[in-house]
Structure formats: structure tokens, C-alpha cells
Amino acid sequence: MNNHCLLGNHEHQDHKGSTFNDIKLRWKESCFNLTEDTIKFRCETGLKQGSNEQIMGWALKKERKVVRFSDNVKSYLSNIFEEGERSGIKANPSTVVRNMRVARDENGNKRFTPKEYLELGQIASFFSRLAVMQRCKTPIADIDQDLDAVILALNKADAVEQLL
Known part of the structure; x- marks a missing residue:
């Protein structure tokens, strides 16, 4: 091996630049090689600025x-939710x-x-909204009592105003 290294004609060519420089040079060549026909073809095929083919990237909003x-769907999900509330066994x-895909009506x-x-996310969200609405729901009897109290206060204010 030593003899080979000493006697052989070995020329080592240094790399002219880094890989990044090589990429930049190739990009420059491809930009200079664009012809009017290439640009015209891109416009005719719809590869214009803002077309769907050009919009790419992981951070773009869909x-x-x-x-x-x-x-029909609302009533089905509401019935399942209410059944879970009554029985205490919540539906997954x-x-x-899965049950929605095989559900049948009265006629089969x-x-x-x-x-x-x-x-799955849509159903979970729907159940969540139903649960929040159920928690926030005020019984009608409480609303009637509050309304009666307001009417009584207004009548009292009118009576005091008439006396003065």
C-alpha cells in the first residue's frame, strides 16, 4: 500500500464549495434557463400565483x-344523551x-x-353542548317566581309614585 501511495498518480480535487453553494448555483442555472414558453405553459395549466397547486406547507390553515x-341526527343524539342521563350510564x-352507521328506522x-x-369529535362535542345546556337550564317555576317578584316591585313603585 505504501508503494502504491508513493508511486501512484493521485490527484485530489478539492470540492469547489459547500453543498449549500452547490444548491444555490443549481437554482441560479434553473432560473436562467426559464424561457418564455415555460412561463406561458405554467400560466395555461393554472399554475399561477395563488392556485391550489402552489399552496403547500404544514402551517397553512385548512x-x-x-x-x-x-x-334526524339531532333527535337521535339527544335521545341517546337523555337515556344516558336517566340511566346514569353515559354513551361512549x-x-x-358505530351504532349510527347501522341504525335502522321503524320500517327497517x-x-x-x-x-x-x-x-367521534362531532358527537363528543354535541354531547358536551347538551351537558352545558342542561346545567345552565333554569327551571320554569323559578323564572315565573322571579317574574312575579318583578311585577310586584313595579306595581309597588307605581303605587308609591301615585301617592306622591
Whole structure:
């Protein structure tokens, strides 16, 4: 090996630059190689500024479509929630997702179309909203008592005003 190293013709070429410089040089060449035809082709195929093909990245917000639940879905989920409140055995949203896909109406037909199927998060959110509404719900008897007290106070104020 020593003889080979001493006698052989070995030339070592230093790398002209770093990998980053190499990338910059390639980018420069590709930019200079753009022709009018290339730019025209990009515009014709819809690869313009702001098109969907150019919008890429992990930090971009995705469009969220707002979908209202049908009355059929609302009544189904409300019944399941109320049954859980009565029995004390709360329904698991993942079980409700599976049951929703096989639910049948009185005639034996599928109760929901595939467009009406909900995801686990949607069902959990719906149950959460129902629970909050139930906690915040004031009994009607309390509202009536409060209303009676207000009416009595107004009548009393009118009577005092008439006396003065």
C-alpha cells in the first residue's frame, strides 16, 4: 500500500464549495434557463400565483366547512344523551359512531345516509353542548317566581309614585 501511495498518480480535487453553494448555483442555472414558453405553459395549466397547486406547507390553515346536523341526527343524539342521563350510564361517542352507521328506522331502512354519519369529535362535542345546556337550564317555576317578584316591585313603585 505504501508503494502504491508513493508511486501512484493521485490527484485530489478539492470540492469547489459547500453543498449549500452547490444548491444555490443549481437554482441560479434553473432560473436562467426559464424561457418564455415555460412561463406561458405554467400560466395555461393554472399554475399561477395563488392556485391550489402552489399552496403547500404544514402551517397553512385548512378550510373548514360548516355543516349543520339534520333534525334526524339531532333527535337521535339527544335521545341517546337523555337515556344516558336517566340511566346514569353515559354513551361512549365511539360506540355511537358505530351504532349510527347501522341504525335502522321503524320500517327497517337505514336511518342515516353516509353524508349524515358523524365523526367521534362531532358527537363528543354535541354531547358536551347538551351537558352545558342542561346545567345552565333554569327551571320554569323559578323564572315565573322571579317574574312575579318583578311585577310586584313595579306595581309597588307605581303605587308609591301615585301617592306622591
